Amino acid sequence: MCLVSSAKEIVITGIGVVTPLECGKGVDSFWHELCSGVNAIKPIQRFDVKGHKCGVGAEIFGFEQFLKESGGQDYDRCIKFFALACQQALQNASATQLLTQSMGVAIGTILGSIDSGEKYMNSRFFLSQKGEQGFLRQYCLHSIADFIVKKYSLQGPAISIDTACCSGADAIRSAATQIRNGRVPMMLAGGVDILSEFVFRGFSALNALTTDGKVRPFDKRRTGLALGEGAGVVVLEEKAHALKRGAKIYCKLAASGSSADAYHIVRPHKEGEGLSRAINMALSQIEGVINRIDFICAHGTGTLYNDSIETKAIKRVFEKKSYGIKVSSIKSMIGHTLGAASAIEAISCIKAIEHNVIPPTINYEGPDPECDLQYVVNTACKQNVDTCISLSAGFGGQNTALVFKREHS
């Protein structure tokens, strides 16, 4: 018989981010820029965007200076992002080498090391060359987890997940499951993706990108999303384990839910039915919390469809109470970081609880009647934040909700 315990409480004891806001300087810098409403979306420099309706994105430069040595090899940009976020998270969690051996890693990514993939495919298909095996190895989606396992001599589960834009959040859910089921006391978990020409071409073809150079979630003038890049990693830990070693506890991962729309391969369900089910699944795991949500860190892409449907989903769950919950989208500042987005947004929730501040949705000028919730617009909002939800939705109708709750001492 398999022992599956639900009694174990999961807490966050470390966080690490690499985003276009702070370019790898660390979580405190990220949080400061985020709450200051800094816009990291600028003209794209890393590849040619001539001929496209959108020419902006949120890129990261100069982050490598913060990365400790990686064995002399030149690794893919995506692996470096995730490695730097892990480095920060482990340091933040005061995790020693001894501790890392009893850890696992769960990573969510959509295209992973696509930089290496593009180089390999270019050699094969356009230069009639064999293609470097090193690029091919890194192109495999599991290469990122493999790198982290090797770097930190991890002995726990190593999980690589792709659930589109929910990838990072689903990696966190999956990591929590490993701890809850007694496989390991600690897990590194998060998401990563880069802004590549490959993904830019795809979103451009789908007409999903902003046409006015700005991302305006929930605003009536919103025209679409801007792509970003980055990584977000948390250290999840069994509460008893964290207390025993005297670790700083940020908050609790109180509940989570996931669902599929089963509706359309790209478009979300028009009534937000799937997303509301993910939220309900999470809320059903903790009594009475439905009345105590202070903040929802929205998926908030800034596309016409997403923002109104997400609003509907929130209203389906919370009904009249919806209007008393603060909602915000950080994608207005860092763009859509794909597989990393939901992990970075989870970290925003964790920091909101730590500092009692809700980051703003910038570029907001005019309300859309279909988006009529209490959005935190243009400037950060200082208020008590005890419980918050991070929402994500992705291609294929993926939906995930994570609930974070203050851990009272």
Add this chain to the structure above:
Amino acid sequence: MRTDITITGMCVLSSAGETASILCEQSVLGKTITPQIDLQVYEKLIDSLDTGSHELYRIQKLLLVAFLKASHMAKLSTGLAQSERIGIFLGNSYGLEGFKSNFFRLYKKSDPSLTSPTLFPFTNANALASWLAIQIEAKGPNLTFVNGCTSSSEAILAACDALAANECEVAFVGGVNLIDHDFSDEFYASGFRYESVGMLVLEKRSSAGNSKRKPLAFFKDWQSGILTQRQIPMIKSEKSISKVDNETFSRFKEFSTEIIHLGNNLGENTFNYDKDNFEIIREQQQVLSLGDAMGNAFDTAGILGVGLSIELLNTSQDVKRHAFSLSRENIVFSNIDSGGSIITVLISKR
């Protein structure tokens, strides 16, 4: 909460036939097996489900065949579980590589206005599981694992966890090992031999028991971990390892079991019939390495291994139709990938 998971339906398909044991047997006997599955045989079956007006891609057809056959075996009828309670868990690290390379070629050649919007969504690994969810209205958890050679084993673990945590009532767990794309040379170089697709239908023992359907077997335990850094280089150099010393697996010692092992591309001889070198269970009767028979099954490895285990558990001992023989009622199936991940499930007859 303690629970067992019941396997109520299964389909393992290759060009050798519709069981994992046939593929193993024919391969071990040196019979010619064509790499690709003949899909024409299944056209009628595929047409039985209304999938819309678009011509399906090969990978969609393969997955659909496996789903329909596994559901049929599980005797799943509509209304057995609410659509919200049906989960899909898929291993799909490499199946959509062809879409990626096609999309890459198109955008490199064409101007922005000609880049295909319909191709792009299928460059995401999760597209296949999402597409299946749409076809069968599965609105529960939908997870795609891209772990490489342990992808479908990881999917099995996640499905068992989700069932045990009551996140779904029925879980479809699958994997497709496809070869008709631009990276076929690399696949063959990594040990690929045969295209395959597999699907398991999993339910909680209590739910399956209520419906009076005959279970195929049970998952009694499932674990994952990483080999030690000392062991990984030894495996990569095809040297035998002395033991898997991860404490996670010690609980299997309480069962009287045999082991089926699938090592994928780590050097297929690593565990080949070498009892002393794989000591999860001290007194094992037999260690069967599937690497030699199946080659690298990539995203189908876990389903093939579990499929063969179930077939062996359900075959009476006096029937000599398998290349393997078995004497116990439990099998430990373990699956290792090139990163050192090892996933182990205990499959039991009762």
